[in-house]
Amino acid sequence: MAAVAQAHPGNATISPAGTGSARLSDVFWRNPKLFLALLLCLPLLWLGVVYLGSLAVFLAQSLFAIDDFSGLVTYEPTLATYRQLFSDANFDIILRTVLMATSVTLASIVIAFPIAYYAARYAQGVWKAVFYLGVMLPLWSSYLVKIYAWKLILAKEGILTWLFTQLHLLWLLDAWLAIPVIGGNSLSVSYTGTFLVFVYVWLPFMILPIQAALERVSGSLVEASADLGAHPRQTFRHVLLPLALPGIVAGSIFTFSLTLGDYIIPQIIGSSRLFIGQAVYAQQGTAGNLPLAAAFTLVPIVIMGVYLWAARRMGAFDAL
């Protein structure tokens, strides 16, 4: 009760029934629905009308198509834009983005798991706070600054090249860059670079849900598994992993969705081949093809819809 006592100065007067505010609060008390409507009307006007409205109007554009000669949008319902979406060049973009999102997600799981497990099971006292802030600070620090930091790291004259030279391993870096698809002139213009930055920027979104799931796993389960003769690897495979799975799925929703929609990272660090986000950006901007942009936008929404539906069935939302 301490908080109430502090906040309630000794002589706070109670208004007698009959003053305006008391009568108004009586009205609310008798009509909870009216009160609820008053609470919700502003947020619903903002989110339901302004936000959902503009979203719906924009997505509906994908049902129209652009006239090839005039370059203007013809407002007649047609599926031509969707046919265009599945042309070879555009389908490549979708495939490339989904592949990138998948590999980023897998790599994030591998890096995130030890951090989450250590933080959930072994870190105590000060270390618990260190691990918590150690994940929260990178999560919240500026997105652009993080990308900028990687531009410094991956640049040809940057710290990675220097490091490889000091270790006399420059040949390894060159060999890696010589690999056809994932290589390039330097790391900052290769898919490897794009991949690294994606993993770095979204990693905290994977750590937190896995940690939340592992916090709920009792240590005695792990001990019981060991007592029953399981090798640590077996314990991991048959006890820890299944229990952490909802957290992993929840985290992968973030990493997958964020990678699908991002257009700034591949633009700054990566090759000139487009990802979905960049295609949307180009279509609505320079190309002026708003219907195709809207159709492209539907791709991540549909993929995430299916993914969320599957995740809900696996019970991933309890770990969010």
Add this chain to the structure above:
Amino acid sequence: MRSDRLDRAPLPLKISACLGLLFLHLPILLIFLYAFTTEEKSYRFPPPGLTLQWFAVTWNRPDVWAALTLSVKVASLATAIALVLGTLCAAAVSRSAFFGREAVSLLVILPIALPGIITGIALRSAFSMADIPFSFFTIVLGHATFCIVVVYNNAVARFRRLSGSLVEASMDLGADGFQTFRYVILPNIATALLAGGMLAFALSFDEVIVTTFTAGQQSTLPIWMLEELIRPRQRPVTNVVAMVVVLVTLLPILAAYFLTRDGDHIAGAGK
């Protein structure tokens, strides 16, 4: 609950957890080093020399100041709007069960669950359809939309812990609804709102994707940085700005952490 308070982590786990944390932090630390480099034309490592001159140069740049001012103004107004709307939503969702309650909580999360580019373009095409010129207020509108969720999340968590018997006790003692809000509810949710507000401020201050679509000719600090990233003009100034941005966002996060950390000890929370 756990019987293994004292057991030790296996060495490989310790090493990989520490390496993971280093991976998360070393790149940001590198920003601090580069703010002092004497190199102007490239990202050469190690820096040929260290200097403080770029701080003075940045201090005298009107475009950096203009961008910073705009960012602070936008973030303040967006946070204020998000605080009001987010708290209203949280109060409605946590206090009563009604038809469409799930839909409301989904609606609040949607702007941050969908990729930013979708929110951005949707708002942009709505603005152009309604003939609204891009201005300070279009930026704020976009930012407030996705800031609501941060305030909402913090407030909902606190409302859930706020015991209903406190409110009932206040009513029994003769307080009307407004007095109960002022003297019982508000003091209890104040730190959660403050934390949510700080996170919303940090989110808005850093936002770039939605802003590229809802800003006209004006540039916020992230837009300014994005332009420098795509077409680097003066790298040392960018380095200094990047370092300042890291420091500025660090403080609200730390403050928000310490504000919500002790939330379990609130009166009536255990009931």
